[in-house]
Amino acid sequence: MIAAVALAALAAVCAVSAWRMTSVRWTWRAPRAAIALWQALGLTWGLASVGALLAYALEPWGRGVIHGLVYLVTHWREPSGLQRVGALAAGLALLTVLMAVVVVAMAQTLQARRRHRLLLSLVARDEPAVPGVRVVDHPGAAAYCVPGLKSQVVISEGTLSLLSRDELAAVLAHEDAHARERHDLVLLPFAALRWVLPWSKVVRDAHASVALLVEMAADDHARLRVPPKRLATALLRFGTAGAFATPHGALGMGAENVMARVNRLVKPGPAMRRRYRYGIVAGAALLTTSAPLLWFLPQ
Amino acid sequence: MDVLWAEGGPLTAREVGRLIADRDLAPTTVMTVLDRLTRKGFLTRVRDGRAWRYEPAASRDAYIAELMLEALDMTGDRSAALTRFAQAVSGTEADVLRKALTELEEE
Numbered sequence: 035m036i037a038a039v040a041l042a043a044l045a046a047v048c049a050v051s052a053w054r055m056t057s058v059r060w061t062w063r064a065p066r067a068a069i070a071l072w073q074a075l076g077l078t079w080g081l082a083s084v085g086a087l088l089a090y091a092l093e094p095w096g097r098g099v100i101h102g103l104v105y106l107v108t109h110w111r112e113p114s115g116l117q118r119v120g121a122l123a124a125g126l127a128l129l130t131v132l133m134a135v136v137v138v139a140m141a142q143t144l145q146a147r148r149r150h151r152l153l154l155s156l157v158a159r160d161e162p163a164v165p166g167v168r169v170v171d172h173p174g175a176a177a178y179c180v181p182g183l184k185s186q187v188v189i190s191e192g193t194l195s196l197l198s199r200d201e202l203a204a205v206l207a208h209e210d211a212h213a214r215e216r217h218d219l220v221l222l223p224f225a226a227l228r229w230v231l232p233w234s235k236v237v238r239d240a241h242a243s244v245a246l247l248v249e250m251a252a253d254d255h256a257r258l259r260v261p262p263k264r265l266a267t268a269l270l271r272f273g274t275a276g277a278f279a280t281p282h283g284a285l286g287m288g289a290e291n292v293m294a295r296v297n298r299l300v301k302p303g304p305a306m307r308r309r310y311r312y313g314i315v316a317g318a319a320l321l322t323t324s325a326p327l328l329w330f331l332p333q
Numbered sequence: 334m335d336v337l338w339a340e341g342g343p344l345t346a347r348e349v350g351r352l353i354a355d356r357d358l359a360p361t362t363v364m365t366v367l368d369r370l371t372r373k374g375f376l377t378r379v380r381d382g383r384a385w386r387y388e389p390a391a392s393r394d395a396y397i398a399e400l401m402l403e404a405l406d407m408t409g410d411r412s413a414a415l416t417r418f419a420q421a422v423s424g425t426e427a428d429v430l431r432k433a434l435t436e437l438e439e440e
Contacts, residue, residue, distance in 0.1 A: 150403060156375065157396045172397050176404040190401065263437065270434035274427045292430060300437065 037331040038093060041086035044325060048079035049236070056239035062298060064306040065250040067314040069220055072244050074318035076223060080132050081325035087125030089328075091118045099329040131230075139226035143218075150180055154188060161194070167206065169194065175275040177205050185213030196275055201268035204260040211255030217248040246291055253295055262299040269296055343379065343386035 052075050055061065061068035085099055091113050092102030106112070106122075113119060158168035168188045170176070176190040187209045189202075197205065212218070224241040231237045256265050273292045344352075350363040367387050370376045378385040 146403070150400065152373065153396050153400050157393055157400065170397055170400055170404075172401050174401055174405065176401060178404050188400075188404070190404070267434060267437055270430050270437065273430040274434065293433065296433060296437075 035090075035093060037098065037328055038086050038089035040331070041082045041089055041325065041328050044328070045079055045082035045086055048075050048082060048321075051075055052079065052240055053236050056236065056243050060306070061243070061247060062250060062294065063303060064311045064314065065247040065254065067306070067311045067318075069244065069247050069251060070315050070318040071321075072224075072240070072247070073220065074321040076227075076240075078321050078325045081329070084125050084129045084132070085325060085329050087121045087128065089331075091122035091125060094118070096332050098332040101330075101332075135226045135230050136223055139222060139229060143222065147180055147182060151182075151186065154180070154186065158188065163194075164189070164202065164206070175272055177209060177272070179209045179212045181213060181216060181218040187213065192275070193272075196271055197268055198264075200260065200264040201271065204256055204265035204268050205272075207256035207259045208252045208265065211252035212248075215251070215255070217252065220248055221245060246294070249291075249295060250298060253299060257299060262302070266296045266299040269299075343381075343388040345381065345384040345386055347384065349387070 052072075055068075055072065055075070088099045088103070092099060092106065094113060095102050095105060097105055113122060154168055154170070158170050161167065161169040166187070168186055170188060170190050172190045173192045174190055175192045175196050176188070177193050178188055180186045180188060187206060189205070193205070194202070221241075221244060224237075224244050228234075228237050228241045253265060269292055346360065346364045346367055349367065350358060350360050353363075367376060367378075367385075371378055371387065375390055376387045377390050378387045380386075
């Protein structure tokens with residue numbers, strides 16, 4: 035019974051921590067460490083929830099989750115008792131759903147990107163002033179990265195006229211960080227979870243928090259190479275270039291997020307002590323290993 | 334594609350090849366490209382005697398609009414397909430940013 039209880043407790047701890055993490059601000063002082071912690075929380079929550087159900091179902095055999103499942107498949111015996119059979123079904127169903135959601139989200143994302151790339155190859159052009167960047171002839175302000183094995187940075191004609199040369203360099207440094215650190219992969223599971231649980235506030239807030247942290251991490255990367263003030267003015271110019279009507283029910287957080295990023299760039303607070311940062315990353319690593327280890331616990 | 338968009342009427346592979354004569358492409362290359370674009374749905378074609386006449390399925394602007402909708406995250410699916418620099422905000426929120434921008438520039 036120990037494994038099942040421990041896993042259930044772990045899942046609860048992860049859920050509560052995720053809920054707390056959506057409202058704390060220290061994460062902004064160490065976005066990279068916070069992203070690692072978010073990933074650990076998400077993964078551990080999934081493994082612990084599934085593990086708790088399976089551990090309860092397979093508990094009478096005293097083999098732990100992994101070996102219990104192997105025993106189940108090789109000997110084709112079902113656990114005795116309706117409750118345990120129910121827990122087994124629920125655990126396997128949850129595992130299937132979680133994995134299927136990520137796989138489907140990944141497939142959809144890849145398909146959307148393939149189409150986007152194809153369109154870019156047809157209508158985008160190269161601009162001698164900004165080598166290596168694709169330019170789309172549209173007056174709106176857009177700057178983004180199509181991630182992939184060969185990531186592409188794209189800006190619109192409107193961006194070229196909106197920003198000064200320095201600001202453009204800052205934006206490109208920011209996008210380059212996204213491309214290099216593959217931030218899309220960080221966001222994918224959170225976006226996938228949000229897609230299946232659109233009504234869950236915690237999931238929505240978690241996705242938004244991670245998305246903001248990813249932007250801050252890219253800002254931090256860019257500020258090493260360009261003056262932070264230029265990145266800040268570029269951000270503000272982008273935010274105010276809203277000649278577009280935003281669709282209904284869209285993002286109220288927009289301005290708040292932009293201001294949070296601008297303030298970080300202009301008035302950087304004291305950086306988090308290295309000791310704490312490493313502590314967070316170590317905690318994330320420990321958390322990630324805890325659930326798989328409990329899957330082996332025989333009792 | 335640019336040639337077909339510029340011309341505004343259906344063209345045969347031979348005509349397309351002549352219009353991009355500066356690139357010195359083999360007629361079969363042009364035909365292969367046109368065929369592939371047709372299969373992907375970017376071109377439509379009709380029989381004209383022994384040749385096909387090709388025409389763009391949608392205008393250049395339509396494709397640009399599709400790209401920009403995704404780029405500005407207006408499709409509403411909030412997927413992680415692209416990573417964007419920043420989002421434009423509306424109305425009173427934009428005023429807050431405008432004020433901050435003026436302050437920053439005066440410093």
